[in-house]
Amino acid sequence: MQVPAYVEYERATSVEHALALLARFGPRAQVLAGGHSLIPMMKLRLVQPETLVDVGHLTELRYLTVTGSVLRIGALTRHAELLAAPEAGRHFPILHDAERVIADPIVRQWGTVGGSLCQADPSEDLSAAFAALNATMVITGPDGTRAVPARQFHTGPYETVVAQGELLTEIQVPITPGAGSAYEKVGRRVGDWPVGAAGAAIRLDGDVIAAAGIGLAAVGAEHFAAPEAERSLIGAQAGEQALARAGQIAAEHARPVTDQRGPADYKRHLASELTVRALRRAVARARAAGRSAREG
Amino acid sequence: MRIAVDVNGVERSADIEPRLLLIHFIRDELGLTGSHWGCDTSNCGACVLWLDDTPVKSCTILAAMADGHRVRTVEGLERDGVLDPVQQGFAHCHGLQCGFCTPGMLMTARWLLDHCPDPTPTQVREAISGQVCRCTGYENIVRSVLWAARQERENRA
Ligand SMILES: Cc1cc2nc3c(=O)[nH]c(=O)nc-3n(C[C@H](O)[C@H](O)[C@H](O)COP(=O)(O)OP(=O)(O)OC[C@H]3O[C@@H](n4cnc5c(N)ncnc54)[C@H](O)[C@@H]3O)c2cc1C
Ligand code: FES
Ligand code: FES
Numbered sequence: 059m060q061v062p063a064y065v066e067y068e069r070a071t072s073v074e075h076a077l078a079l080l081a082r083f084g085p086r087a088q089v090l091a092g093g094h095s096l097i098p099m100m101k102l103r104l105v106q107p108e109t110l111v112d113v114g115h116l117t118e119l120r121y122l123t124v125t126g127s128v129l130r131i132g133a134l135t136r137h138a139e140l141l142a143a144p145e146a147g148r149h150f151p152i153l154h155d156a157e158r159v160i161a162d163p164i165v166r167q168w169g170t171v172g173g174s175l176c177q178a179d180p181s182e183d184l185s186a187a188f189a190a191l192n193a194t195m196v197i198t199g200p201d202g203t204r205a206v207p208a209r210q211f212h213t214g215p216y217e218t219v220v221a222q223g224e225l226l227t228e229i230q231v232p233i234t235p236g237a238g239s240a241y242e243k244v245g246r247r248v249g250d251w252p253v254g255a256a257g258a259a260i261r262l263d264g265d266v267i268a269a270a271g272i273g274l275a276a277v278g279a280e281h282f283a284a285p286e287a288e289r290s291l292i293g294a295q296a297g298e299q300a301l302a303r304a305g306q307i308a309a310e311h312a313r314p315v316t317d318q319r320g321p322a323d324y325k326r327h328l329a330s331e332l333t334v335r336a337l338r339r340a341v342a343r344a345r346a347a348g349r350s351a352r353e354g
Numbered sequence: 355m356r357i358a359v360d361v362n363g364v365e366r367s368a369d370i371e372p373r374l375l376l377i378h379f380i381r382d383e384l385g386l387t388g389s390h391w392g393c394d395t396s397n398c399g400a401c402v403l404w405l406d407d408t409p410v411k412s413c414t415i416l417a418a419m420a421d422g423h424r425v426r427t428v429e430g431l432e433r434d435g436v437l438d439p440v441q442q443g444f445a446h447c448h449g450l451q452c453g454f455c456t457p458g459m460l461m462t463a464r465w466l467l468d469h470c471p472d473p474t475p476t477q478v479r480e481a482i483s484g485q486v487c488r489c490t491g492y493e494n495i496v497r498s499v500l501w502a503a504r505q506e507r508e509n510r511a
Contacts, residue, residue, distance in 0.1 A: 060394045060395075061375060061378075062373040062375075063373065064371065065373050066372055067355060067372035090419075092415075093414060093415050093416065094396065098395065098396065098414065100373075110372070110416075112418070112419060161484070162399075162483050162485075163480065163483065163484060164399065164402060164409050164462065164484045165411065167408045167410065168411075168415070249483055249484050
């Protein structure tokens with residue numbers, strides 16, 4: 059029987075209250091959102107907080123809105139809510155591709171977007187998706203808010219720039235008209251973490267690639283991104299040759315490790331192949347978006 | 355800490371340790387052993403019950419998180435001695451063998467039909483994809499849920 063070690067529980071009733079609780083209980087306090095990563099970690103004694111500050115009831119952080127040309131996602135938004143949000147799918151099909159294959163429908167009802175990102179598991183799908191989209195993470199602390207690019211958010215496995223006493227409060231994704239995006243994942247079985255996964259976001263100028271974002275999960279890509287592969291795509295014709303080269307470059311820079319999900323060389327193969335597949339679908343979607351924009 | 359939870363329409367309060375998992379609160383403190391406790395790792399779904407209106411794997415949340423909320427377990431499915439259509443479906447279509455996975459399957463099936471009264475077999479399979487049955491091969495579970503869906507549509511017609 060796995061049970062967490064003794065812990066105290068405090069329920070936050072507002073962001074302000076949560077920050078006050080975190081300040082009061084100091085470094086041995088830990089934020090609890092959906093609990094779907096934290097409670098398993100506590101059962102295994104991988105973390106042993108003295109006090110849990112439950113932010114799971116903060117409906118003020120549970121929203122999805124488009125303001126101007128930015129999609130804003132409250133950190134307490136559940137996976138299932140992101141998956142059900144038409145505005146997310148319309149602008150960023152990559153997010154729906156990814157959410158469809160994150161865990162199972164019941165876990166998706168409780169796990170939060172912010173919890174996923176703060177957990178910072180090297181296999182976290184949304185970290186790769188938001189890296190591909192060059193999202194911005196909004197962090198709130200006692201001194202106000204600060205914005206951190208997705209690619210600077212993670213500082214290592216299970217580590218982020220969110221400091222003791224701070225909360226991740228919002229994820230912002232810039233909306234680019236005519237862009238296309240996609241996510242591709244290989245898992246051992248339905249609902250499992252990825253063996254490898256790749257996300258891509260593409261903007262075309264005619265048939266030339268004008269902007270490219272590539273995110274990778276579970277294959278040891280620094281900051282969940284593949285900047286060298288992205289650079290190889292800029293200015294190239296959006297054809298098989300350029301995509302294959304980008305896949306190859308992404309794989310060369312990945313540092314996968316062998317674990318129970320698969321051997322390193324297979325994961326490296328996945329980094330290349332899934333990058334190509336994600337790019338292919340992102341390009342097709344960008345073309346379709348371009349067509350419908352022209353047809354008005 | 356003291357918590358108060360509405361369980362199947364009855365207010366239950368108890369002094370608990372905040373580390374108590376919801377499944378143990380329901381089974382050990384309240385004696386409602388219909389919800390099962392299986393893998394303990396959020397993988398099997400034997401412990402699925404509803405917190406407010408949403409199914410949850412109750413081995414992976416704390417009883418403290420349910421304080422002030424509503425819980426519905428398999429014991430709360432029947433109404434005035436009449437089994438819920440999903441329960442009837444499992445009985446009618448042989449949707450269980452050992453029965454270990456059944457309470458969780460029933461709670462998910464009830465939730466599915468509340469949100470999607472006419473599911474396809476694929477939608478049923480998707481809904482229960484986070485739950486494991488080691489006996490039936492899922493075929494009869496899917497049949498049971500579809501039977502219940504049909505029954506409910508006919509009852510409404
Ligand atoms: C069976 C199962 C399968 C899964 N499969 C996948 C998968 O395929 N792909 C995938 O990517 N993920 C998967 N997950 C992980 C899942 O996405 C996460 O568990 C979940 O989304 C984490 O969110 P949470 O709200 O439960 O976070 P919690 O567990 O509550 O918190 C996680 C961590 O983040 C911190 N935290 C949470 N919210 C905040 C905040 N707002 N500000 C600061 N810190 C915060 C907590 O202190 C903790 O350290 C799976 C999980 C389970 C249980
Ligand atoms: S006991 Fe909760 S999912 Fe298996
Ligand atoms: S009936 Fe035995 S596990 Fe499903």
